[in-house]
Amino acid sequence: MRGRALLAGAGLVALMGVHGCSSDPQADYCHTVEDHQDDFSEAVAQGGPTxxxxxxxxxxxxxxxxxDDIQGQWQQVTGRLxxxxxxxxxxxxDPTSYDRDKPPSDLSAADKTAIDAAAKQLVSADTVTAFEQIQTQVRDVCHTPLYR
Incomplete structure (x- = not known):
């Protein structure tokens, strides 16, 4: 019952457009989600590896x-990034110009291996699942998507 009351309160704050600090961490989190939606939407539209x-x-x-219930998933995704x-x-x-198939000629084998390993972990099943769980939680709790 308490969880529903918190969700209702967060929804009411969002609907009223109150954007100051509140005593409800859930509402603050949802407000922050809304603050970053445009950035996420642009990134999704941009696409690409970076x-x-x-x-x-x-x-x-x-x-x-x-x-707390989604902290681990955020840690997984941000840690990999x-x-x-x-x-x-x-x-x-430079991540915007890096081409794995045609790496810079002065890139050492160790650096290429480190980049490949980090990229592989970013697209691992665990990280993809964590990001999916984040998106579901944002939609369920904040009643809005992470990006539009």
Whole structure:
């Protein structure tokens, strides 16, 4: 019963357009989801292998505000993205121009292996499932999609 009351309260706050700080972490989380929807929508429309890297700061923000029941899934997704970002940064590779099939000639085998491993983990079944669970939870709890 208490969970339904929290959800109803979060929905009411969202409908009323109240965007200040509240004492309800669930409502704050849902407000943050709404704040980042346009960024996520642009990333999805952009597509490509670097789309999620462009919204990494948004994802970290949502991870930090996520309710306990979805915190692990946010950690899974952002952790994999952060690992890919680190592998690319460590290799000095621009993610927007990196082509796995035609890597820069000065890219070491170790750096290429690190990038490939991070990318493989990002698209692993565990990470894909975690992202699907995030999207479902956002839709169910915040009554809005993560992106439009």
């Amino acid at each position: 789309a999620l890297l462009t919204v990494l700061p948004d994802m970290v923000d949502l991870r930090d505000q996520a309710p 952060l690992a890919l970002r680190k592998a690319l940064d460590d290799a000095g590779v």
